[in-house]
Every structure is written in structure tokens, then in C-alpha cells.
Amino acid sequence: MKIAVIGTGYVGLVTGVCLAEIGNKVSCIDIDERKxxxxxxxxxxxxxxxxxxxxxxxxxxxxxxxxxxxxxDPELVEGECAAKAESKRLSFSNNLEKEIPNxxxxxxxxxxxxxxxxxxxxxxxxxxAVSIGQALAKLPKEKQDYKIIVNKSTVPxxxxxxVSKLVKKYYDGLFDVVSNPEFLREGSAIFDxxxxxxxxxxxxxxxxxxxxxxxxxxxxxPVLLTDLKTAEMIKYASNSFLATSISFINSVANLCEKVxxxxxxxxxxxxxxxxxxxxxxxxxxxxxxxxxxPKDVKALVQIADENYTQFEILQAALEQNERQKKxxxxxxxxxxxxxxxxxxxxxxxxxxxxxxxxxxxxALKIIEELLAxxxxxxxxxxxxxENTKKIFPQVAFANSALQAADGAxxxxxxxxxxxxxxxxxxxxxxxxxxxxxxxxxxxxxxxxMYKLGFQYISVGRQWLEPKVTIVIPLNQVNQYLxxxxxxxxxxxLKNYEVLILPDQIxxxxxxxxxxxxxxxxxxxxKVIATGKIGPAQKRDFALNYATGSILxxxxxxxxxxxxxxxxxxxxxxxxxxxAVGGPAVTPAKSGFWEKxxxxxxxxxxxxxxxxxxxxxxxxxxxxxxxxxxxxxxKKESLQKVxxxxxxxxxxxxxxxxQQIVYTLGQKIIYDPQAVVYHHRRKTLADxxxxxxxxxxxxxxxxxxxxxxxxxxxxFAPSLFVLWLxxxxxxxxxxxxxxxxxxxxxxxxxxxxxxxQSLWTIxxxxxxxxxxxxxxxxxxxxxxxxAFKNRxxxxxxxxxxxxxxxxxxxxxxxxxxLSTKNLKSKMRYQKKPAEA
Ligand SMILES: NC(=O)c1ccc[n+]([C@@H]2O[C@H](COP(=O)([O-])OP(=O)(O)OC[C@H]3O[C@@H](n4cnc5c(N)ncnc54)[C@H](O)[C@@H]3O)[C@@H](O)[C@H]2O)c1
Numbered sequence: 081m082k083i084a085v086i087g088t089g090y091v092g093l094v095t096g097v098c099l100a101e102i103g104n105k106v107s108c109i110d111i112d113e114r115k116x117x118x119x120x121x122x123x124x125x126x127x128x129x130x131x132x133x134x135x136x137x138x139x140x141x142x143x144x145x146x147x148x149x150x151x152x153d154p155e156l157v158e159g160e161c162a163a164k165a166e167s168k169r170l171s172f173s174n175n176l177e178k179e180i181p182n183x184x185x186x187x188x189x190x191x192x193x194x195x196x197x198x199x200x201x202x203x204x205x206x207x208x209a210v211s212i213g214q215a216l217a218k219l220p221k222e223k224q225d226y227k228i229i230v231n232k233s234t235v236p237x238x239x240x241x242x243v244s245k246l247v248k249k250y251y252d253g254l255f256d257v258v259s260n261p262e263f264l265r266e267g268s269a270i271f272d273x274x275x276x277x278x279x280x281x282x283x284x285x286x287x288x289x290x291x292x293x294x295x296x297x298x299x300x301x302p303v304l305l306t307d308l309k310t311a312e313m314i315k316y317a318s319n320s321f322l323a324t325s326i327s328f329i330n331s332v333a334n335l336c337e338k339v340x341x342x343x344x345x346x347x348x349x350x351x352x353x354x355x356x357x358x359x360x361x362x363x364x365x366x367x368x369x370x371x372x373x374p375k376d377v378k379a380l381v382q383i384a385d386e387n388y389t390q391f392e393i394l395q396a397a398l399e400q401n402e403r404q405k406k407x408x409x410x411x412x413x414x415x416x417x418x419x420x421x422x423x424x425x426x427x428x429x430x431x432x433x434x435x436x437x438x439x440x441x442x443a444l445k446i447i448e449e450l451l452a453x454x455x456x457x458x459x460x461x462x463x464x465x466e467n468t469k470k471i472f473p474q475v476a477f478a479n480s481a482l483q484a485a486d487g488a489x490x491x492x493x494x495x496x497x498x499x500x501x502x503x504x505x506x507x508x509x510x511x512x513x514x515x516x517x518x519x520x521x522x523x524x525x526x527x528x529m530y531k532l533g534f535q536y537i538s539v540g541r542q543w544l545e546p547k548v549t550i551v552i553p554l555n556q557v558n559q560y561l562x563x564x565x566x567x568x569x570x571x572x573l574k575n576y577e578v579l580i581l582p583d584q585i586x587x588x589x590x591x592x593x594x595x596x597x598x599x600x601x602x603x604x605x606k607v608i609a610t611g612k613i614g615p616a617q618k619r620d621f622a623l624n625y626a627t628g629s630i631l632x633x634x635x636x637x638x639x640x641x642x643x644x645x646x647x648x649x650x651x652x653x654x655x656x657x658x659a660v661g662g663p664a665v666t667p668a669k670s671g672f673w674e675k676x677x678x679x680x681x682x683x684x685x686x687x688x689x690x691x692x693x694x695x696x697x698x699x700x701x702x703x704x705x706x707x708x709x710x711x712x713x714k715k716e717s718l719q720k721v722x723x724x725x726x727x728x729x730x731x732x733x734x735x736x737x738q739q740i741v742y743t744l745g746q747k748i749i750y751d752p753q754a755v756v757y758h759h760r761r762k763t764l765a766d767x768x769x770x771x772x773x774x775x776x777x778x779x780x781x782x783x784x785x786x787x788x789x790x791x792x793x794x795f796a797p798s799l800f801v802l803w804l805x806x807x808x809x810x811x812x813x814x815x816x817x818x819x820x821x822x823x824x825x826x827x828x829x830x831x832x833x834x835x836q837s838l839w840t841i842x843x844x845x846x847x848x849x850x851x852x853x854x855x856x857x858x859x860x861x862x863x864x865x866a867f868k869n870r871x872x873x874x875x876x877x878x879x880x881x882x883x884x885x886x887x888x889x890x891x892x893x894x895x896x897l898s899t900k901n902l903k904s905k906m907r908y909q910k911k912p913a914e915a
Pocket of ligand 1: 086087088089090091092109110111112115189190191192204207208211232233234235262263264265266371372
């Protein structure tokens with residue numbers, strides 16, 4: 081059979097070469113001269129496993145070669161002379177006019193890209209049809225034999241008739257138009273063509289369908305004969321169904337992440353259902369792309385629209401797919417919020433493995449957005465580099481996957497190339513600057529990646545949540561703890577235990593244990609006597625008993641929000657993170673002075689640079705000093721730094737944090753959403769005592785741990801106190817009430833000019849002006865607090881509380897600064913009792 085194939089793209093070339101391979105004489109035609117030049121030399125312009133070998137083979141083999149008898153039946157086509165031994169099976173040409181008249185079957189396999197409105201652009205098909213008609217018209221009447229025009233391109237329903245009309249316009253000889261949609265997959269195109277699940281032949285002419293069926297006979301595949309329109313619809317319906325099933329499983333994957341399921345196992349379970357099938361398209365990933373699915377789904381929606389039918393499922397699939405493409409970057413942004421100047425390695429641009437095709441690949445959008453965010457992108461794709469360079473000439477390409485990963489802040493995997501699956505993971509870990517891998521193809525085992533120390537994000541699979549031990553140090557079981565425990569057992573995480581560490585097991589503790597038994601939580605809660613030691617020592621003590629790999633410290637007078645651990649734990653996916661802290665928010669049900677105390681810490685003026693620690697708002701940030709009331713730390717990191725600096729309390733966490741950040745080189749993350757509620761001191765006097773205690777330590781630490789405690793903001797209250805004293809001194813020395821605030825013409829230091837007639841300002845007036853500014857600051861805080869709490873009295877009382885807080889802190893800080901050895905003054909100096 082003499083066959084012409086118009087279009088040497090992914091479909092046309094594979095079709096032509098495979099038809100030659102099964103014994104036909106095939107001429108592949110393309111308007112692209114560069115392609116034809118290459119092909120004539122036996123070079124494939126596209127990458128498809130085994131394609132180039134087949135081209136070379138069939139370029140040299142004579143037509144009969146290994147052809148089976150079945151694929152050639154001279155009686156079927158009149159005028160077909162028996163094979164000429166010298167003619168080659170496969171040829172390539174730009175000359176459509178010459179090749180078409182000599183062929184009995186003409187395949188149209190040109191592109192049908194999408195138009196702006198989503199409908200199929202048929203211009204290439206129309207041009208091909210016109211060219212066929214014009215070329216055939218040139219045949220002398222006596223040579224005009226029967227032709228079959230086969231539409232292999234994916235086209236809207238009714239296009240077969242259009243092709244027929246266009247050919248007829250020029251050619252009045254005998255011909256039929258048949259639809260023979262192609263179902264091959266890029267990446268396994270040769271195999272798919274040679275071993276199709278089915279061959280669909282649609283047309284109105286039985287003769288044409290029979291001849292074509294014979295052509296495909298060597299493939300021994302089921303053949304479905306239909307009318308023209310049905311065949312055209314089968315292709316659109318198949319592609320749309322497959323795309324929808326990917327969108328479906330991607331939605332399932334997103335849900336799996338939320339509920340703690342594993343999408344790969346879900347898909348495996350679904351595939352066991354024979355109605356779904358073991359080859360069902362259920363691989364969750366970064367969204368579908370490629371030259372077919374996006375345009376075919378949109379075209380079918382458009383066809384439905386033109387026929388006044390809503391295809392809502394396909395609309396939803398398209399929308400889901402757009403969201404899915406953003407999934408990768410969304411994950412990356414949460415873990416690497418600042419991408420500017422970050423080096424991102426990207427493995428795989430091709431829309432799927434086995435091809436160099438990057439059309440509509442999710443990677444394109446991702447590269448674009450990474451570049452827009454200022455990231456430096458280093459790409460590796462074993463086959464698609466050339467095609468990617470055409471779109472992103474500015475992007476750098478590596479020669480290997482590991483070279484791309486070298487020194488990268490994160491690695492994104494977008495194509496499931498088999499060589500990526502075989503990568504040496506320990507080596508990869510060593511090469512990456514941060515072992516953060518966002519895997520859009522679920523290539524690796526989650527547990528293995530976790531064990532190797534990767535921060536590994538994959539699609540719809542759970543990051544292996546580590547077990548958490550909640551540690552509550554206290555003197556003895558008290559009412560606060562009873563308030564806290566229901567909240568703790570309401571935490572939306574399964575893998576945790578609670579370690580309560582009283583001084584001894586007395587009546588209260590025994591009561592608690594009985595209650596735990598009654599409420600069936602005894603296996604989740606341990607109560608262990610530590611002897612009379614300080615809270616910091618109790619926290620270290622917990623290291624001996626905790627079975628979790630993360631320790632979460634909570635004060636007994638604090639209780640957590642239900643998502644406390646879930647929120648905090650996500651940061652531990654990053655192996656560089658050693659600890660996570662969150663705000664200690666004042667509970668809504670607090671006494672008046674507790675609320676005042678909380679308001680002081682929260683207020684802009686009272687809390688200063690540390691106010692974020694009391695507010696569940698603001699941004700996730702790195703910190704280098706954080707209190708342990710709401711603090712999670714990797715057990716391993718706590719062990720590495722030798723536990724808390726338990727000679728200090730409070731402030732035992734300052735040294736620990738400094739060591740984590742500056743000795744271990746690990747991160748402490750503050751997440752405002754990892755909330756615990758912390759009771760404040762019940763009276764103003766207790767509040768001030770607490771402030772004094774904090775400030776003495778901070779002053780002492782300013783000398784001892786200057787890296788994190790010698791900060792200007794900590795000195796501000798002391799300077800304020802100094803200022804107050806100076807003002808008071810000035811007032812006393814000048815005589816209260818007799819010194820004018822603003823002196824006209826004489827007295828005080830003259831600011832600015834010699835001219836005696838100018839206004840001059842005395843130091844006292846400056847001092848009082850600053851006090852006025854301070855008073856304005858207080859007023860702003862009063863309004864802020866009153867407004868926030870809708871409580872004027874609370875707002876008003878916050879003003880003196882802030883003032884006193886500043887005074888006490890200012891004094892305490894100086895005391896701490898001048899203290900030689902704070903240790904000896906601290907409580908709880910005893911060593912931990914024997915466990
Ligand atoms: N790529 C796939 O995996 C796949 C699978 C099944 C079906 N299809 C469908 O097959 C058709 C072809 O797809 P493709 O990916 O091979 O397209 P492609 O864009 O890779 O190739 C089309 C080729 O046709 C050539 N061409 C265009 N007009 C021509 C003309 N008038 N004369 C000669 N050559 C001409 C182009 O130069 C190009 O080389 C499309 O309708 C597509 O939807 C594609």
C-alpha cells in the first residue's frame with residue numbers, strides 16, 4: 081500500500097515510520113524544510129524512544145523487507161502494482177504535490193492547536209485538505225484512481241465533512257474521508273502505535289473502512305468501525321475523560337493531605353476495582369499539560385457550548401488543573417517565603433517522561449513564576465533542554481540532575497524521568513544547600529526521605545509526622561492543669577503523649593492519675609516525680625522519659641489551641657529547623673488584672689519589640705531568642721546543646737536559643753498561628769514582680785549572651801528611667817514651678833542662633849516635652865487596648881501599668897547588668913532527684 085502522511089510531528093512521524101515498519105511504502109510530508117532535511121539524514125527532529133532507529137532502518141530497507149503478506153493486498157487497490165524490490169519503504173519530502181497523487185491512502189496528521197477562545201484551530205487541517213485537493217486535481221483523468229483521506233489529527237466533530245468539501249472543491253475524482261483518531265502517548269509512542277488498545281475507524285464508506293482495517297491488520301488490535309462523527313467524538317471523549325481523572329485524583333490528593341491519607345495507596349485501592357481498572361489514570365501530580373489534554377478538553381467544552389450544552393465536569397477539571405499547577409509553588413512559598421536570589425534546581429520540564437515535548441507543561445508556568453520572584457533557576461531535563469531554551473533563553477541548564485542540585489536552596493521535581501528515581505539520594509542530600517525537595521511526581525518513599533534528613537514534600541502523601549511529647553513542669557498538680565488537660569486531649573493530632581512533671585507524687589497527683597484512668601487517657605499521659613527542681617531542670621529531665629522526637633514545652637498555667645501541634649509541626653519538615661515557638665495569648669476568660677498584664681505585653685508601647693510573642697497575628701519569622709512557655713524543640717537538638725541553661729529561671733531559654741542558632745546553625749521559627757493561651761499574673765504587684773525578674777535576667781544576659789541580649793530595645797526602659805530621674809532632678813534644682821518651660825530671650829542653652837530675640841529652649845523643657853511624647857504614647861496604647869477589648873476601664877488602667885512596667889524593667893535591667901553572678905540568687909538550685 082502506498083501511503084502519504086502529511087505532518088511529521090509527534091503523531092505523523094510515528095504513524096509514517098510505523099506504517100513503513102509493517103511493510104507499507106510511506107512518504108512523510110511536511111512543510112517544515114528543516115525537519116525534512118534532518119529526517120532525510122535519518123535524524124529525528126523529536127525525541128521518542130526507538131524512533132530514530134526505526135527511521136534509519138526503514139530509510140534503507142526495501143519495501144518488501146520483512147513486511148508480512150497481510151499488510152499488502154494488491155487486489156484491494158486498483159492500479160497498485162506489486163512491490164518493487166528496489167524502492168525504499170520510507171521517504172521524506174516537502175513536495176506534497178508530487179507525493180499525494182502517487183499515494184492511495186493519505187493521512188492528515190497536522191497540528192490542531194487551540195485558538196484564544198479554546199476552540200480548535202483547524203487552519204492546518206484546512207490547508208492540508210486544500211493542498212490534497214489541488215494536488216489530486218493535477219492528475220490526468222485516466223490516472224485519477226480511488227483515494228482514501230484519513231484524518232488522524234484530533235478534530236472537532238464534523239471536520240471530516242469539512243475536509244471532504246474542501247477536497248471536492250478542487251478534485252472531482254473518487255475519494256472517501258475517514259476518521260482514524262490516534263491514541264498514542266508521547267514517551268511510548270512507538271509501542272502504543274504497534275500495540276494499540278483499539279483502532280477506531282469512522283466513516284460513511286464501507287470500502288474505505290475495510291481497506292484501512294486491512295492496513296492495520298498486522299497490529300492485531302481490536303478495531304471499532306463507526307461513523308465519522310462518532311470516531312471524532314471518541315477521541316475528544318477519551319482525552320477529556322483521562323484529563324478529568326487526573327484532576328479527580330489531584331483533588332483526592334489535596335484532600336489526602338488534609339485528612340492524613342496517602343493518595344498513592346488510595347489510587348492503588350481504586351485500581352483494584354475492575355470497573356476502574358489497573359491502568360486507570362490516577363497518578364497525582366503537578367497538573368496535566370502537554371499538547372493534547374489542555375486543548376482537547378477546552379475544545380470539547382467549546383463544542384458543548386456551541387451545541388447549547390453545559391459540560392460542567394470539564395470546566396471543573398480545567399479549573400482544578402490550573403489550581404494544581406500552583407500547588408508546587410504554594411508549597412515552596414510556605415517553606416521558602418523569600419525566593420529572591422535563592423537558587424532553585426528544577427528537574428524535568430517535559431510534560432511527561434520519555435518526550436522532549438514541553439507544550440503546556442506545568443514546568444513552564446513554574447519557571448516563569450520562579451524567575452518573576454527573583455529566584456535563580458537551574459534546570460535539568462534529559463531531553464527537553466532544547467525546547468525549553470527556546471522559551472526561556474535566560475535560564476541556565478545543567479548537564480546532569482546532580483549538577484543542577486549542587487548548592488541549591490530547594491529542588492523541584494516535575495517530570496517522572498526514570499533516571500531521577502534512581503538518583504543517589506545521600507549524594508543529593510550532600511549537594512543541596514538545604515535538603516528541601518518538592519516532588520510533584522511522588523518519586524520517592526516518604527519514610528526513606530525523612531530518614532535521610534530531607535525536607536520532602538510530595539503530592540497527597542503525608543509527611544511522616546514525628547511523635548510529640550508535651551512536657552509540663554510544675555510544683556504540683558493544680559487547677560490550671562485541670563483547665564489545660566481537656567484542651568491537650570482535644571489536640572487534632574494523634575501521635576503525641578503528655579509528660580507531667582511534679583516535684584512528687586502526692587494526693588493531687590494520685591487523683592490526676594485516677595482521673596486519667598477513668599477517662600481512658602492514661603496511656604497518653606505520664607506523671608513523673610522529679611524532686612524539687614526548677615522548671616528548666618524539669619524540662620531537661622523530660623529528655624529521659626520522652627518517647628517523642630519533638631518536645632513541646634507548655635507551662636502548667638497555659639493551654640493550647642487544638643491545632644497548636646499541627647501548625648507548629650509543619651516547620652519541622654525542614655531539617656534546618658530545630659525549634660518552633662508561638663504566641664502566648666491572654667485567655668479571653670481572665671481576671672481584670674490578668675487582662676491588664678496581658679494588655680501591657682501586647683501593646684505597642686508596653687510590649688515593644690517582644691509584643692509579637694503575645695499576639696496570634698503577624699508573619700512567620702526566624703528568631704534567635706524565645707521563651708519556653710510555647711516552645712517545641714527537636715529532642716536531638718536539645719540533647720546536642722546539653723539541655724536548658726537550668727541555672728537560670730526565667731531566661732533559661734536564652735542560652736539554649738543562642739546555641740541552637742549560632743552554635744548548631746539551625747533555625748528557630750516563630751509561627752503566630754501556633755497558639756497557646758497563657759494566664760497572666762493575677763495582680764499588678766505580681767505582674768511587676770514578673771517584669772522585674774525578666775528584666776534582671778535580660779540585663780545580666782546583655783553581658784553574658786550579648787549576641788541575642790545586647791540589643792538597643794532592651795536598654796530603652798532604663799534610659800527612660802534615667803530620663804525620668806534627670807527630669808525630676810532638673811525640676812528640683814530649678815525650683816518646682818518657677819522655671820519657665822520656654823524661655824524667651826535669655827537663660828538655658830540657646831538652640832540655633834545668637835539672636836537674643838529668638839525663642840530658646842531649656843533642657844528642662846526638652847525633658848518635659850519628651851515626657852509629653854511619652855504620655856501621648858501611653859494614650860495611644862490606652863485607645864488601642866480599649867478599642868481592641870471594647871473596655872475603656874481596661875484601656876485606662878493599662879496606662880499606669882505600662883508606665884510601672886517600664887520603670888520596673890528599666891531598674892531591673894540595670895540591676896541585672898551590674899550583677900556579677902546571677903546564678904546564686906536563683907531559686908531551684910537542687911540537682912534533679914533520682915528518677
Ligand atoms: N502529540 C500527541 O501525543 C498526540 C496524540 C494523539 C493525537 N494527537 C493529535 O495529532 C495531531 C498532530 O499532533 P502533533 O503533536 O503531531 O503535532 P505537531 O505540531 O507536533 O506536528 C504537526 C506537523 O504538521 C506539519 N504541518 C502543518 N501543516 C502542514 C501542511 N499543510 N503540510 C505539511 N505539513 C504540515 C507541521 O510543520 C508539523 O511538523 C493533533 O491534532 C493532535 O491533537 C497528538
